Amino acid sequence: MNDPTQTLNESDLLAYTDGQLDARRSADVEAWLADHPDDAERVASYRQQNASLHALFDPVLHEAIPHRLAKPQRRPWRTAPQLRYAAVAAWLVIGGTLGWFLHGAQEAHSAAAMSLVRQAVVAHAVYTPEVRHPVEVGADQEAHLTAWLSKRLGTPVKVPHLGATGYELVGGRLLPGSSGPAAQFMYQDTRGQRLTLYLRAASGGNEETAFRYVREGKIGVFYWIDGPFGYALSGDLEKTELLQVAQMVYQQLNP
């Protein structure tokens, strides 16, 4: 006679514990357990474990679900670092591309010219707001100003007079340039609007260039090279207005 309990194994006991046995096999296990109190005790103990797990964790099922879990796609940033990295990477690409294009633009203007423009714009931004000391030497000592700056820059300097455009000379100062001394003349109209003309020794001999225009924020700059000097005229003006002044400067320096 074939006793089915002879083939009973550990898996059957486990499956019986968990209610994963079919009815016939369950009956076999029950018959076995009736004769084997050790196994019966084991099964009871395992079932107690399951009950304890439910007692421990089931209360979670009845907790209110935190709002943040209801709409997980609304908060992609906290737990999706790969998105953050993607954004950073995107900015790097944008920045790199922008830098590349700007670099290209600067190439067109030449590195030396952009250095001239940057220094001119910085000097403009630093000194035009100055109320008490906008210049070192005032327009009332123009002769002294011209002689002094000519001496320091090593080349005769002329001071343009721009009264025809409404801008009167305030004075000038000596500045450190990237490769030696530089000079700044400041002009002002009756409304208090100020322009600066920045000049420094041109690096490449006696060349001459056309006017070029760049804008740095609010400040427009016309710059050119004329003989021994590079010039940059800066002001918070419309481009056409600034161009008129730049042309006046050029005419004054090349009568």
Add this chain to the structure above:
Amino acid sequence: MSDTDRLIEENIPRLRRYARTLVWERGRADDLVQDTLERAWGRFHLWRRDSDLRAWLFTIMHNVHANNVRANCATPAQQSLEEDELDIPVRATQEDGLRIRDIQAALDCLPREQREVLLLVGLEEMRYAEVARVLDVPVGTVMSRLSRGREHLRQIMGGSGSPELRLVK
């Protein structure tokens, strides 16, 4: 709300319960649920309609948790949890409370592989084949881990005054 949303949201309470078995502290357990849900929403097209959604979600949670554990092990500076930070729901009566504390401590003593199987079977009441899919192991492995885990747990809890039971804090 779409069917997709509803199907997944129906499973959130059980996901939270299982997360609490993996990560005791409530906030971090919900972090795990949130990570799981975000991944599930993003990959819902990969779910086969004829398969059990709950098993699929548990598989995701299991993988997310395994990744977190690996990441944490790589950075040894772990925060230590004070007992009052543990947010274990405890039923009222003192005797039950003791038993619950006991099983909580005993679970901590089990190897992770045994604990996972024990919880998926005993608490989540998954069929063995389902557990095998969630954990990506053969059914035979599930059975042997379950057998060893249960016996291990029984010995821990059966030994009166066993020093391991004091691991609660």
